[in-house]
Amino acid sequence: MDFTLTEEQREFQQLLRSFVNREIIPVAREWEQTGRYPTEIVRGMADMGLFGITVPESYGGLDLDPVSFALVFEEISRGWMGVAGILGSHSLACRMIAMHGTEEQKQSYLPGLATGERRTGIGLTEPDAGTDLQGIRTTARRDGDHYVVNGTKMWITNARYADPLPVLVKTDPTAVPAHRGMSILLVDADLPGFTVTRDIPKLGYKGTESCEVLLDDVRVPVDRLLGGVEGTGLKQALSALEWGRVNIAARSVGIAQRAHEEALGYAGQRKAFGKHIADFQAVQIKLATIATQVQAARLMAYWSADAVRRGRADAQTGMAKIFCSEVALEAAIEAMKIHGGYGYSTEFEVERLYRDAILMSIGEGTNDILRTVVAKALVRGEVTI
Known part of the structure; x- marks a missing residue:
């Protein structure tokens, strides 16, 4: 088995790392x-073409393979996880449009999205529906050549810059099961009744906004129905979320890697009882544990990304997201302990890493829910260990 990156991937990784070291970490x-x-x-990310990482080359994008996609989020999150979030929702929405959009929709949106001239996100979550997307209440009633959309979306990343915003709605609220009546509409930001009402305050995940979005009798042209067919919206969203779990796993690796770097650097500088604390066995054990877990998480993230390249990989991406997110939090906590009192100070990086790490076990499906997804795949024999 080959656990190494290709030469092209290594060069891409170095390009990303240089950008992060130069443009993100200092500020x-x-x-x-x-x-x-x-x-x-x-x-800077737009200049590097990173807004087009999931856009086909024929529409001006980079169309990265899943492992290279993971590298983007690992390296940027090593600098600032919140900034990776700006690319995350955008990239998943681009992939969803590229996979499921009509040719007219692709031609209309993807070239601008690839350059960063346009930005986007995904309008899924609602005040009463997060992981259970079939519980959404936003409706889209057909009225001639338009859908009239009403509802509220929550925790929407890039909401103030998204144009269009793909929004999951119920075109048939009476459908049983509910997913048969769900569709995605590409909602342009300038449509009357589309309002970003507020930014939601957060413990971490700063740098990008997370917003409440109100849709009040928004008239969306019928040709903005993603793919042109009603009732396929949940399937379209879930196809994007598979890449989203790779995204979160890779972001988690980036956080954990930075926690390792900060802990190792501090242990080599801080002195106690006349010697560097890196010489104490208790600290050495923590450093070794963090490093081991980071490398295991990295391999898990790349493994799941490669599984996506080969086909449907719900179980593999679920496993990676669970493991990597928990490693990120553990690494951040252990790094704080190595820093002692300074780890609790906002003058050091590790407290921010801790605040950002917590979200990784929640975003793109909570870890407990994903454990049931993995278990069901194992029972059905879709994946073997």
């Missing part, structure tokens, strides 16, 4: 604490 802590939007970083 991340200050900008996160002051609430400054990372405009210059976004511009």
